[in-house]
Amino acid sequence: MSPVEWPEVPSKRTRDEAVASDRDDQLRVEVNGRAPPPLWSPAQRRLGPPPESQRPGTNNHQIPPLQFPARHDSLVPPHSPRSAKNGDAALTPVQLARTLEQDVNPATRPFSPSTTTRKELYAIVSQVGEGTFGKVYKARNTVTNVHVALKRIRMEAERDGFPVTAMREIKLLQSLRHQNIVRLYEMMVSNGSVHMVFEYMDHDLTGVLSQTQFSFSEANLKSLCSQMLAGLAYLHHKGVIHRDIKGSNILINNRGELKLGDFGLARFYHKRRRADYTNRVITLWYRPPELLFGATVYGPEVDMWSAGCIMLELYTKKPIFQGNDEIHQLDVIYRIIGTPTAERWAGVTELPWYELVKPKDAIPDHFRELFQKWLSPAALDLAEQLLAYDPARRVTALQALEAPYFKDEPPSPELPVGLSTLEGEWHELETKRERAKKRRKLETGM
Incomplete structure (x- = not known):
């Protein structure tokens, strides 16, 4: 038998519905049977949602720094949200993120000093990947200069509350502590988006x-x-x-x-x-x-x-x-x-x-x-x-x-x-982009 010939890796791998969920993944967290309000601050609710050009991830060339508070104003007692179908009030996305944040080990957080109550805590450097349920960015702590990975949880289509699939990932990671498992530092809420803050891997x-x-x-x-x-x-x-x-x-x-x-x-x-x-x-x-x-x-x-x-x-x-x-x-x-x-x-x-x-x-x-x-x-x-x-x-x-x-x-x-x-950082995203550039050059003859 002749050796197997492997084709070139395609620019976009076939996921083939790998993001499909189990039966309970369609559940969404609600409040008294009604969708919770958007994740904007009181000032933002008065002024309306931020313009499209100022939302994180909408411009690949000039992504503005995320406005993250270094500390949250109030924390709710931790408990697992229940479906409002059972007659129990569930947490809003903001409350949920704050609740989940409590369980993350504070000693691992790349926090700025507690005197910083509200400033541009993380500045996005570049997009480095796209996870199962959201984009992943490299970001820099503007106080400590420590790099982290920010995973933005997709909320655009989640009008009925915080996605259970994302909540499952957060709860799973909170239960894991091992040198060969990526570390989740904390949860952050900003401008209508929820972000998971991870240790950065090159x-x-x-x-x-x-x-x-x-x-x-x-x-x-x-x-x-x-x-x-x-x-x-x-x-x-x-x-x-x-x-x-x-x-x-x-x-x-x-x-x-x-x-x-x-x-x-x-x-x-x-x-x-x-x-x-x-x-x-x-x-x-x-x-x-x-x-x-x-x-x-x-x-x-x-x-x-x-x-x-x-x-x-x-x-x-x-x-x-x-x-x-x-x-x-x-x-x-x-x-x-x-x-x-x-x-x-x-x-x-x-x-x-x-x-x-x-x-x-x-x-x-x-x-x-x-x-x-x-x-x-x-x-x-x-x-x-x-x-x-x-x-x-x-x-x-x-x-x-x-x-x-x-x-x-x-x-x-x-x-x-x-x-x-190594010069540079090597991720699948950059590999795809380089491959696409080479393909375009071949097609245009340049």
Whole structure:
């Protein structure tokens, strides 16, 4: 069999409804059955909403600094908002953000001194990404000069209150404290927008794999893989499934530290009782075969398939399974690891969409011969275990960290501290823009 030819990464990856929500995601927080007022200050309510040109994110060239108070005037007692359908008054978006802010560890906040009651606390530097439910900006604290990431929660279409999907991400992040999970500092409300304030990470994996200034050593790649698995092991221990592990959601700073980000699709799961979830999650190229076959009852093993895809991407510098739609995605998987059989995957024929998408022809497994030029034998073994067809046989994050690839086979993991020598910052957004520029030059012949 000839080697698999991978196409160029498209300028916009197929998400294929990866932002689809579970059944309760359509709920919105209301007050006595009525939509809460806009998130403007009293002065703004007298004058009306700010002009379009002065709203954060409306002008990519000249984005005005956000007017954030360093401290909030009043805090409401923390409690979980309830749907007004039950007859209980729920929190307004402003109250909700203030309530959620209380739970964030104050020691981690990049706050300006408390004497600053109202000033331009954060000045937006540039847009660095777009999360599942909002744009992400690099911003500078105008007092401390510390850089942070501001994730603006989309509220334009949320006339009925604060989106439950965003509230879920906030509550999830408040419960997580780990060196390989991005840190949420606080919540900020300004000019009708709600922002999540995160620690700033210089790059994402998609970006750094596309640059040519710095080459990762074998020890560096092993460190990145180990850090990713450590973050997943912690998440799964805490009962959380990420459900969108991909290159742009794996963040890396100039010290070589890796952190998982964008928890917009994450869910708590029941460790002893499998729950029913949507299968329209995980970006297509990283989506496990059970979801492509229509499974809705699943657990953390879906993240482990995505981790296997990332492990291979670290070595080959490009996504491995690049499908255009669900049917083509399965076909791409078949051509590399063969078609699933009852021996390899007990119960595959019982999955909801099996009869609709089952393979027409039997294809043998070519995985090891295709990747042996990039991966060592121990690395191949681990990647195979991460990409097992049967979710029940797929290795867990904790088991993966104990694999011979990490424990026995040299070299030992080393942080890629050489990233500090890179010129510029490397994110998927810049990678897309550079690719689009090159494409335009080719088309115009300039």
